[in-house]
Amino acid sequence: MKRVRFAAEGAVHEGTFREGALYDACGRRYDPDRVVWLPPVSPTKVLGVALNYPEHATELGMRAPDEPPLFFKPPSCLVGHQAPVIYPRGVEYLHYEVELAVVIGRRCRNVQPEEALQVVQGYTIANDVTARDFVGNFYRPPVRAKGYDTFGPVGPWVVEGELKDPHGLEMRVYVNGELRQRGNTREMLWKVPQLIAWISSFMTLEPGDLILTGTPRGISPVQPGDVMRLEIEGIGALENPVVDEEMGLKA
Secondary structure, eight states, rough: OOEEEEEEEEEEEEEEEEEEEEETTTTOEEGGGGEEEESSSOSEEEEETOOOOOHHHHHOOOOSSSSOEEEEGGGGEEOOOOEEEOOOOOSSSSEEEEEEEEEEOOOBOOGGGGGGGEEEEEEEEEEEEEEGGGGGGGTTTTTTHHSSTTTTEEEEEEEOOSOOSSSEEEEEEEEETTTEEEEEGGGOSOOHHOOOHHTOOOOOOOTTEEEEOOOSSOOOOOTTTHHHEEEEEEEEEEEEEEEEEHHHHHO
16 A cells, blocks of 8 residues: 655645555545645654665765664655755755665564564655765764755655565666666665664654665765656655755745
């Protein structure tokens, strides 16, 4: 099942996507081209896992760490499918990052790895948009780099119950139709159960919380006017245009 949130006819709806159309909770049908796609979840927190793909660590000139390095993205940065990503003034290197996002389904703490998939509601696609200029060390944590408004496209839906094994999914990024990034979730250094167990060992996870599981090798800059299309096998495609800040503020 594909769970969605969208705005239409002056209201926000939660429902499903099937047979090429959107349906609200009452079963009314909506044309996908006549709605505003919203993030399919409303998390209390968005957790990112850095350097979870060894080749991505290598392209950044870093070694794979001994434990999962975590960072937060504010929920306020989330936007839905087709929403513009604003290219802020003062940023020189804006990068896409395709990531499998895990959606937590129930409140949990101290989850064991062998039970971790039982707390998962489903999976979606996330674009961990990053102002690479502002990624630094401990004294310059990536809050600014990762936290600008619109730096968290997610969607277009949450796939529930259809991905029995999230490890083995092809991932691709196209920019203006050109293939820029390609990887597979089997390359993860820490698998989904390990990540849930690790994070829940010191933090309560709430329904709707997102865990972004890292990006493979192949990040590169985008510019205003570009269109980013992220694809993950078994989920679908998340597409967002890049607009400059002045245009974005007028939208």
